[in-house]
Amino acid sequence: MPQEKPRLLAISSGGGHWVQLLRLQPAFAGCDVIYATVRDGVRGDVGEADFHVIRDANRWSKLNLVRSALGILCLLLSVRPDIVITTGAAPGYFGARFGKWMGARVIWVDSVANAGELSMSGEKAGAFSDLWLTQWAHLAREKGPRFFGSVL
Amino acid sequence: MILVTVGTDLPFDRMIRVVDDWAGETGRQDLFAQIGKGGWEPRYMRFAQFLPPKQFAEYFTSAGVIVSHAGMGTILSALYQRKPILVMPKKASLGEHRNEHQTATALRLVEVGGVNVAFDEQELRAKLDHLDELSIGRKIGDFASDSLLSGIRDFIFSSKS
Numbered sequence: 001m002p003q004e005k006p007r008l009l010a011i012s013s014g015g016g017h018w019v020q021l022l023r024l025q026p027a028f029a030g031c032d033v034i035y036a037t038v039r040d041g042v043r044g045d046v047g048e049a050d051f052h053v054i055r056d057a058n059r060w061s062k063l064n065l066v067r068s069a070l071g072i073l074c075l076l077l078s079v080r081p082d083i084v085i086t087t088g089a090a091p092g093y094f095g096a097r098f099g100k101w102m103g104a105r106v107i108w109v110d111s112v113a114n115a116g117e118l119s120m121s122g123e124k125a126g127a128f129s130d131l132w133l134t135q136w137a138h139l140a141r142e143k144g145p146r147f148f149g150s151v152l
Numbered sequence: 153m154i155l156v157t158v159g160t161d162l163p164f165d166r167m168i169r170v171v172d173d174w175a176g177e178t179g180r181q182d183l184f185a186q187i188g189k190g191g192w193e194p195r196y197m198r199f200a201q202f203l204p205p206k207q208f209a210e211y212f213t214s215a216g217v218i219v220s221h222a223g224m225g226t227i228l229s230a231l232y233q234r235k236p237i238l239v240m241p242k243k244a245s246l247g248e249h250r251n252e253h254q255t256a257t258a259l260r261l262v263e264v265g266g267v268n269v270a271f272d273e274q275e276l277r278a279k280l281d282h283l284d285e286l287s288i289g290r291k292i293g294d295f296a297s298d299s300l301l302s303g304i305r306d307f308i309f310s311s312k313s
Contacts, residue, residue, distance in 0.1 A: 006308060015160045016224030023228070023296045027304040039160075041205040058250060083308055107304060113224045116256025131307045135300075136260070149300030151228065152265060152292055 009081035009104070011036040011072075011095035012088060013056055016113055018042060020087040023151040024109065034079050036072075038091060057090045059120070069094045076102060087111055093121040100128045107131040112150050114139075154283075155215035156185035156197065157208075159223040163191030164248055167240045170273045171219055172196050174280045184211060217283055222254040227267060228292070236286035238268045240276050265289045 008031040012021045018037045022045055035046050038056035052075055057068035072094040076084075084099030085107040086092030096106045108129040110122035115136050118126075126132045126144055134140055135150035156171050158164035168187055172194040175183050185199040186208065193199065203211065212218070212229060218237040220226040230237035239261075241254035261267040266289035270276035279286070295301060 008308065016226075016228070019225040019228050020296075023294075024301065024304060026295050027301045027308065029305075031308065039205065044206070060250065085304070105307075107307065109300075109304075111224065113257050114253055115260040116253060119253075120251075131304070133300075133303075148303035149297035151296040151300070152231070152290070 005030060005032040006082040007032045007034065007080065008083045008085060009034050009036065009076070009079055009095060009099065011054070011084065011086050012092045013090065014038045014042070017087045017089060017092065017111055018045075020109070020111060020151045021085075022046070024085070024087075028085075031083070034081065036075060036091075036095065054091050059090065065090065069098075073098050083107065085109065088119055089121055093125055096125055096129065105130040108133065108145075110134045110139075110145060112136070112152060118145065153211070153215045154180070154183045154217045154219060155211050156183060156219045157221070157223075157226055158186060158188040158191060159221050159226065160202065161188070162242070162248060163188035164221050164240075164242055165192035166246065166248070166273060167219075167221065167276065168192055168194060170276045171280065174277060217286065219280075221248075222258040222261070222269070224257070227261060227265065227289075231265060231267075231289045231292045232294075234288055234291065236268065236283075236288050238270060238276070238279055238283075238286055240270045240272075261289075 012018050034050040036052040036054050040053045043051050055068040055071050057064040076098040081104045084096050084104045086096050087109050088111050100106050106129045108125040112135040132144040134145040137147045140147035176196040183197040185197045187199050189201050218230045220239050222239040222241040241258045242248035244252045258269045266287050268286045270279050
């Protein structure tokens, strides 16, 4: 009997985070992939794939953070992923956090933009990520994050 | 065409003003700037606060040079499309970004990506005056490095799934 494909939620905020998430696509082959990001205009980037728009947020607006988190929680409840992968930032953190609560395995790929130190959300995500990655070799540490390579 | 962009988030007036002054002084008509919501409006360049992604992609493809904040989306696209890119890091201390990562990123990207960087307004102006000397950065493929992709893949399909 063929094994069921793992359900993978690939979630990020916009701009560079989304561009980086797209550059990881070959790693998702063989998965049932659901994408989520903050701008409807980039839907075409993933062709016919399942695509959801979520609300953007950052730590400077508490109200937006709450709204964004609630929307992402609803998304997680309907998608029920086996795996959540994110390149950040705040929306990706929520997706990872809620996914973990629901029993998904979490992959955090810290943005390549964080070359001097890990992002704040990336630092926090380390506590619960099953695979915790930085894209800079000099930021890898023995207890994580690990370095495999980068989107470059 | 020269495409100037501050990214999709906060404006970057410090950079836009320098490029616009340069456009005025040189009389170049072939610039287009995406200035961000509420950004300072240029006097000499054509501009929009924000371009829809599809239109932005078209402008990007037809541009000969990219002038940008040090944002990864734009940098990755420029490396991928083999276009010379000149970046200026936004500074959180001036309210241009939420944290100070762009300077560190830009420093590293000079090393590993061959990206051209101007750290302040004077350097930006000087590099605009010598646009033909900008280097084309490192060639990157369609996707992330094989080691990153296979590492993620191995994890996804390891025992528990």
